[in-house]
Structure formats: structure tokens, C-alpha cells
Amino acid sequence: METVLTSPTKSVRIGPDHPFVIIGERINPTGRKLLAAEMAAGNFDRVRKDALAQVAAGAHMLDVNAGIPLADEPGILAEAIRLVQSITDVPLCIDSSIVKALESGLAAYQGKPLLNSVTGEDERLEAVLPLVAQYKCAVIGISNDETGISEDPAVRFGIAKKIVERAESFGIPREDVLIDPLAMPIGAVRMAGQSLFAIVRRCREELGVNCCCGASNISFGLPGRPQLNGAFIAMAMAAGMSCAITNPLEAEIKTMILAGDVMMGHDPDCARWIRKFRAERDT
Secondary structure, X not given: OOEEEEOOOOEEEEOOOOOOEEEEEEEOOOOOHHHHHHHHOOOOHHHHHHHHHHHHOOOOEEEEEOOOOOOOHHHHHHHHHHXXXXXOOOOEEEEOOOHHHHHHHHHHOOOEOEEEEEOOOHHHHXXXXXXXXXXXXXXXXXXXXXXXOOOOHXXXXXXXXXXXXXHXXXXXXXXXXXXXXXXXXXXXXXXXXXXXXXXXXXXXXXXXXXXXXXXXXXXXXXXXXXXXXXXXXXXXXXXXXXEEEEOOOOHHHHHHHHHHHHHOXXXXXXXXXXXXXXXXHHO
8 A cells, every 4th residue: 555645846655665754743833832923923934944954854744734823824824835845845744623724735735745634523524535535635534533532442443444434435545545543642541552553553454554643642741752752653663654743853763763664674785774874973
């Protein structure tokens, strides 16, 4: 199963036969008061810096979010997308909980993006999936619905199955649906890691779809977050996850992803791994 995302000049392939795909998480004003204020005021200098820094650090795609309370999210998101596409060549993940903002972002985008996201509520599916079909993009399906986020992996898998099947009813192929099993804070939910790994395996084996998640959620509230996030991603890779929204600027995370690709057989002759340590030795 292969998901293909594109910009005007570059393609990214997500799937079990490809190296792990890093989607840079930094262009998101949630929890970043200065970035939120700047974006709301029409100042995109920090967006520009974050985009360039993440691509330089190895991000294969970038998540772009403009979720700022009381601001013109559709307009800000479209402007941010146009800016990022003017300075980088990586495909983008268009990220919003507001349908009008998703539509605005899709209209501004050049290529085939990843849409983040749709959940399992019928109302949400009926609002977002027609956009996915119209723009022929890919979409992240988040495995929660009006009942909330279940700690039972079987319930979350059931929601994932519903999303995949509903997408097919709109003519959206399975390769264009990525399931987010939801990384819950392991400091509060002791089995959060094992539950996610179980859902990923079932999505790959029973639904034949790729999986993605916001990896930073797993370590929320704990010290040593980059180390925890890196270990979590490597273990999720072994379970079958093929991409994640994470921070490529964290060296620990990047190292664990490279190591995971080695162990999964996605780094022929360990060439990328060797280049990393050769470059560090020579600096």
C-alpha cells in the first residue's frame, strides 16, 4: 500500500516498502503564543524560518496549521500555504479542524496534499470526505468519534474501519486514507503505547492502509520528551507505522528514525546511517 503526495516538483511515497516519512510539526500556533500573534497580524517571518529549518533538518513534508482563536483561519492558512510552497519543494499536510479552512487551504495548494484531518463522526465525514474526493488529495482519519477517545484499541480500530469504508463510498481509494490511531499521553494512560501498536498492526493487516500520528502527544507532561518520542517512533515503525508528524529538529528523534529504517531494511547497505556518523566525525 503506497500513498503518494506531491508538490509541483517533488513526490513523497509513504508505505511499508519505503523509508519512514517525517512530517515537520513546527508550523502550528497551538501552544506558541508568539507565532500565533505574528500569524494573526500577517507576519509570516517565523513561518518562513520554521519551514526552512525543518526541511534543512530532514523533514520530507511539512504540517501547516493556522488554528488561532478569533482569527481568520481560512485566510491565514491559505496565505501560509502559499508562502511555504514558494520557499520549499516538499509536499504539505494541510491541518485544521475547521472545514472552511481546509477548503481554503486545498484551493491554495499546488499538487496533491495530505489533509489533516477527518474523525469518525458522521457529520464530520459528510463534510470533509467530499472535499477529499473533489481535490483528489489524501486524508488522515483520526480514530475517535462523538463518544470521545476510547482506551480500548478494538473500539479505535472500529472507528478507523468506518472511516476507511466511508471514504471508499465517496470514491476515495484506501491508499489515500492514512489512519491516526491517536497517541495518548503515556504518563496518564499506561498502555497507550501498546494500544497504538496493536491498532497500527490491525490497520496494516486487516484494512491495508498506512498509519500516521502526532508523535509528540505520547510524551506529554514527561521529562526527556525527545528521547521518549524517538523510542516511541522506532517501536511504532516496527508495528507498521510509516510516517509521523514530529519535530525533525530534535537530534534524538532523527537518530531513532534513521536507526529504525536500518532495522526495517529501508536503508540499503546502511548508507544513510553511515553518512550521518561520517558527517558528525568530520565536523
